[in-house]
Amino acid sequence: xxxxxxxxxxxxxxxxxxxxxxxxxxxxxxxxxxxxxxxxxxxxxxxxxxxxxxxxxxxxxxxxxxxxxxxxxxxxxxxxxxxxxxxxxxxxxxxxxxxxxxxxxxxxxxxxxxxxxxxxxxxxxxxxxxxxxxxxxxxxxxxxxxxxxxxxxxxxxx
Numbered sequence: 001x002x003x004x005x006x007x008x009x010x011x012x013x014x015x016x017x018x019x020x021x022x023x024x025x026x027x028x029x030x031x032x033x034x035x036x037x038x039x040x041x042x043x044x045x046x047x048x049x050x051x052x053x054x055x056x057x058x059x060x061x062x063x064x065x066x067x068x069x070x071x072x073x074x075x076x077x078x079x080x081x082x083x084x085x086x087x088x089x090x091x092x093x094x095x096x097x098x099x100x101x102x103x104x105x106x107x108x109x110x111x112x113x114x115x116x117x118x119x120x121x122x123x124x125x126x127x128x129x130x131x132x133x134x135x136x137x138x139x140x141x142x143x144x145x146x147x148x149x150x151x152x153x154x155x156x157x158x
């Protein structure tokens with residue numbers, strides 16, 4: 001569980017306390033931290049918009065944000081959660097969801113070249129990323145079933 005400590009000024013320490021990066025050495029996280037853009041956004045700020053170009057992977061350090069798809073709230077993000085991975089991975093660089101800050105959000109942002117290089121050299125991070133992405137796909141399938149967009153649950157892939 002990610003717990004932000006305001007005294008934890010070091011970005012490498014912040015990353016080390018997240019589920020995505022907790023298996024990575026502090027030394028390697030220190031290298032990654034040098035390329036992070038640390039930004040703060042006020043409540044109400046659109047952090048991403050569905051359909052827009054995206055080349056940034058973001059980890060939330062503090063604050064809360066809502067994820068919406070087709071104007072429907074589908075999730076909430078908080079400290080230690082991340083977004084932006086799909087636009088970086090699939091080659092289209094198109095955002096699949098909108099993310100809006102509910103409170104002031106401190107965001108740790110990583111560009112596509114930095115993210116790709118780091119992920120390729122840290123398979124433990126890629127595995128965790130895949131686990132989260134599979135969870136998100138299954139949640140989307142469940143929402144579609146509940147909305148009646150699929151004829152039956154058995155048509156969903158396993």
